Amino acid sequence: MRLFALTRPPKVQGVDHPSEPMSKRKAVSIKDVARESGSSLTTVSLVLNKRDRRISDATRDRVLKAVQRLGYRPSRLAQGLQSQRTGFLAILVPQLRHAFADAYFGEIISAIHDHARTAGYKVLLEVADQDFIKSSQHVELFDRHFVDGILCLGVTNRDTYLGDFSEYSRPVIVVNNYLPGEKLNFVRCDYHEAGRLACKYLLDLGHKKIGLIHGADEVQTTHDLRAGIEDALAKAGLNLPVDRLADGLYTEEGGAEAARTLLRRDAAITAIIAGNDKMAIGAISGLKESGLRVPTDVSVVGCDDMHQAAFCDPPLTTVHTPIYEVGQRACQRLLELIEAKCDSVEETHPVSMSIRKSAAVPRA
Amino acid sequence: MRLFALTRPPKVQGVDHPSEPMSKRKAVSIKDVARESGSSLTTVSLVLNKRDRRISDATRDRVLKAVQRLGYRPSRLAQGLQSQRTGFLAILVPQLRHAFADAYFGEIISAIHDHARTAGYKVLLEVADQDFIKSSQHVELFDRHFVDGILCLGVTNRDTYLGDFSEYSRPVIVVNNYLPGEKLNFVRCDYHEAGRLACKYLLDLGHKKIGLIHGADEVQTTHDLRAGIEDALAKAGLNLPVDRLADGLYTEEGGAEAARTLLRRDAAITAIIAGNDKMAIGAISGLKESGLRVPTDVSVVGCDDMHQAAFCDPPLTTVHTPIYEVGQRACQRLLELIEAKCDSVEETHPVSMSIRKSAAVPRA
DNA sequence: CTGAAAGCGCTAACAC
């Protein structure tokens, strides 16, 4: 099967170097363009950077023609050396099983990549694991002129390495999280509001005993979500006792286990909020396995509104957190920091309910 | 909540620039080290690159101390300009919904990243969509000295842009696929053998009517897998009629739909092979929804052996394709190509059966 | 309107 010829028509090959491989494109520099167009380096550079309209149309034309003919493209390396800018951004993701195969991180990475590209930046991937930090590779990113700015994903309040960046004049931004009390740039969703909305939705349906499957304690959003839930409960004269809390480990399996734990502790629970959709979906399957119906016996509300949420059974009622937008925006604001268009970023985006079928009025 | 102070203890601040931000680390160059250590640029460079043992121990010591004291790290930009190497690799992934959130690509990307890091290379992410190719950004990767080599994921025989690379002397490698008839470097799994193994396993169990849920036609592995299945069938005096083929679109939903289609066309089918685990898992859920039991009524065999395969219900019997190893190996071989340690790569890795619970003897 | 020349930070011949 050969649908097309990938290789180009062979070029005429010089006979003087018969042992050479097929003529490969050799790097063409600004010098070649200058020679070819019969002008100087300066002129070529000036034309290309549209720096100056002092160049005569005739000259510009000659230069551009030469550029075209030679297929010249300026070396980013050389430009970077000059400008002290690389045009690269780094995305730091935490170490976890297949960090790059996670839907949550994947969506943010896509968002960042998409925005970076439209702005002419390239994106570098780094896993911020122990090794990486210990060998100071995170600060090397700046010191060795690898990147102009860094986006940190999946940040926890254990990530002390973030402090190292404060010595640098290049910007760093935390994506969809923040560290209270620290002056770090961030763009995030409002997880406090997410908790409040989810809880209020369930309260309005008539639920009184609500459990929470939460994420890791060292992640600030875990606390925000819980605080939002407690606020909503308090307003209704209720509270969230510790035996209605279970850690779902951010995974489906963990969510399933946590749901069973919650109902084992207190069979009167009629609704569960999960810190993310993965755990919510896990919870649903865990409840089903225990012979409980969702939402007839127990309502489940997630948080994320990931793609899968609409396709599970029952379709998941969840809090929509605009993470794609947050990712894009984080990238955009980082570029503003890089280009000195602003000097700090603290942005919190609103969330909303995505109402589907997994939550309903409580059983009688 | 403030578990630790991220910001460093404030430095003593000069009073002469009261409006300046806190003293930031300013770039330290090789010159500074030379001055600080009272030696020349060359000496510093020589010491750092361990190029020469001609340097006296005393001098080396002085230089290294200065490096330490100043926290000097060589600029990769300048080094690159000199060496014409950037130390970057690009990963080209196809455009698909959240390319970075796909478990298959995610695993390969992780593998590449992990190997690249141990070898001192950094990894750049690019989505090879229409825009990207049309604006020639793929060739810019080389022309503008962005990267030393490129790894292509999710390649199809429609990807004519691969031909553009043949003009360049920098290496490109196709990961877990290949284009027959083209001389492109590749590292891949043996999908022909995968098909053969899966089919033989089912034949040995006693199945005679076997359906195939396949992936996209423009992907070579689709053809290989099918050919492997047909080989195994032929050896048993059987064949694969077209009505036992259905496209599963590489998704769960597609797999579910395809499974139902196959059984609607021919209710006598007792086993289904799917081109990947996603479709296999979809097929299982599609069959279940149709009231069929897996494997009692219909056996299902996948291909990939992704993490999830062990955790679905029933646990998926599948062909284990060592994609993490393939990713690592592809990166490793690409580096060899870059470093001119070899000049072409064509590697096919063996696969094996991962036997779990989704396939059994056919119903009576 | 255009060109010569300095310099970005580094490496490597080549001299001393």
Place this chain on the structure above:
DNA sequence: GTGTTAGCGCTTTCAG
């Protein structure tokens, strides 16, 4: 053993 110097490819004063 160590320093001087040229040059990687580009941008940008500064002359003309």
